Amino acid sequence: MPRSSTGSQIETLIQLLARVPGLGPRSARRAALHLIKKKDALLGPLAEAMAEAHAAVKVCSTCGNVDTRDPCSICADERRDASTVIVVEDVADLWALERAGAANAMYHVLGGVLSPLDGIGPEELNIRSLVGRVEAGGVDELIVAVNATVEGQTTAHYIMDQVGDLGVKVTRLAHGVPVGGELDYLDDGTLSAALRSRTAF
Amino acid sequence: MPRSSTGSQIETLIQLLARVPGLGPRSARRAALHLIKKKDALLGPLAEAMAEAHAAVKVCSTCGNVDTRDPCSICADERRDASTVIVVEDVADLWALERAGAANAMYHVLGGVLSPLDGIGPEELNIRSLVGRVEAGGVDELIVAVNATVEGQTTAHYIMDQVGDLGVKVTRLAHGVPVGGELDYLDDGTLSAALRSRTAF
Numbered sequence: 591m592p593r594s595s596t597g598s599q600i601e602t603l604i605q606l607l608a609r610v611p612g613l614g615p616r617s618a619r620r621a622a623l624h625l626i627k628k629k630d631a632l633l634g635p636l637a638e639a640m641a642e643a644h645a646a647v648k649v650c651s652t653c654g655n656v657d658t659r660d661p662c663s664i665c666a667d668e669r670r671d672a673s674t675v676i677v678v679e680d681v682a683d684l685w686a687l688e689r690a691g692a693a694n695a696m697y698h699v700l701g702g703v704l705s706p707l708d709g710i711g712p713e714e715l716n717i718r719s720l721v722g723r724v725e726a727g728g729v730d731e732l733i734v735a736v737n738a739t740v741e742g743q744t745t746a747h748y749i750m751d752q753v754g755d756l757g758v759k760v761t762r763l764a765h766g767v768p769v770g771g772e773l774d775y776l777d778d779g780t781l782s783a784a785l786r787s788r789t790a791f
Numbered sequence: 792m793p794r795s796s797t798g799s800q801i802e803t804l805i806q807l808l809a810r811v812p813g814l815g816p817r818s819a820r821r822a823a824l825h826l827i828k829k830k831d832a833l834l835g836p837l838a839e840a841m842a843e844a845h846a847a848v849k850v851c852s853t854c855g856n857v858d859t860r861d862p863c864s865i866c867a868d869e870r871r872d873a874s875t876v877i878v879v880e881d882v883a884d885l886w887a888l889e890r891a892g893a894a895n896a897m898y899h900v901l902g903g904v905l906s907p908l909d910g911i912g913p914e915e916l917n918i919r920s921l922v923g924r925v926e927a928g929g930v931d932e933l934i935v936a937v938n939a940t941v942e943g944q945t946t947a948h949y950i951m952d953q954v955g956d957l958g959v960k961v962t963r964l965a966h967g968v969p970v971g972g973e974l975d976y977l978d979d980g981t982l983s984a985a986l987r988s989r990t991a992f
Binding site for chain 2: 600610617619624625629633635637640641643644646658681685
């Protein structure tokens with residue numbers, strides 16, 4: 591868009607919006623226009639919410655979750671079972687597990703997976719702090735809930751190696767047919783895994 | 792997401808992001824997480840850009856464009872041909888025409904199209920101010936660049952009625968095959984129109 595046709599503040603807004611995941615250059619323009627039209631109902635509150643989040647957000651020094659307090663609300667929650675720690679790749683995975691309400695346990699966010707090609711070794715991930723938490727005692731079970739990708743499984747094995755001698759039980763998520771999934775559309779690996787891990791009816 | 796697992800500032804940010812067009816509840820969470828991870832590189836600047844846009848944006852009292860000045864940069868541009876006014880439905884259409892660099896003319900933004908079922912009559916659109924601009928003199932041609940929909944064409948006819956006696960030339964965009972388009976995928980109406988308006992080779 592030629593500079594002459596819009597003010598520089600609008601131009602800056604479009605350029606920054608285009609860097610938000612889910613928005614491209616085209617949808618950023620559409621979003622900017624919508625925000626400008628809803629100036630007081632949306633643009634103003636959103637600007638304020640972003641400024642507040644920017645000021646308030648912290649990374650939990652125990653588990654790596656993002657929250658507005660440190661230790662985060664999960665680590666500080668005494669009703670949770672502190673003897674079980676779920677190890678996830680990313681905060682998004684933690685949020686997904688919390689949404690599912692699947693566990694009443696603690697978490698540990700690795701911040702990624704081992705990927706030598708991308709230059710991500712053990713030092714780039716929060717593995718040392720995980721080993722520290724296990725060594726400090728009180729953890730009975732580590733549930734390694736990394737993605738079922740090659741990198742995820744490599745990371746899981748590396749963690750197993752690191753904590754293997756510390757007397758903690760290490761488990762991982764079950765493979766199988768997704769609930770509501772159709773067999774016809776599943777890949778061979780998942781089908782084989784589901785068959786191997788079949789359960790009594 | 793249960794309230795306990797994230798701070799209220801993060802929750803507010805996600806809820807507001809979900810109202811941005813192009814983002815839904817799911818991608819709003821993803822976007823919020825990305826913004827939080829890039830706290831200083833993206834979240835901070837975006838908050839600032841939004842606050843600045845909120846403070847600076849004005850609607851041009853002449854043409855209805857949004858800009859940070861009134862009259863807008865287009866209306867204030869003396870190198871433009873003020874005798875030609877392109878009538879568009881929305882600011883997005885104005886931006887599209889400006890991006891294409893298709894014209895060196897003035898614009899008039901209607902703010903929508905006539906749609907009795909949605910309760911949008913002539914009074915809800917900037918039609919009176921358009922007639923006023925024509926009556927004030929200096930406008931030789933109105934190019935009605937509304938969408939090729941039923942509502943758009945109805946609006947075009949209504950505008951034609953309103954300015955018909957004022958001695959201004961009223962034109963509309965040509966129908967035809969989009970540049971780069973394949974005949975096979977075009978609808979019958981477009982094909983017929985392209986055939987009727989065929990030009991010498």
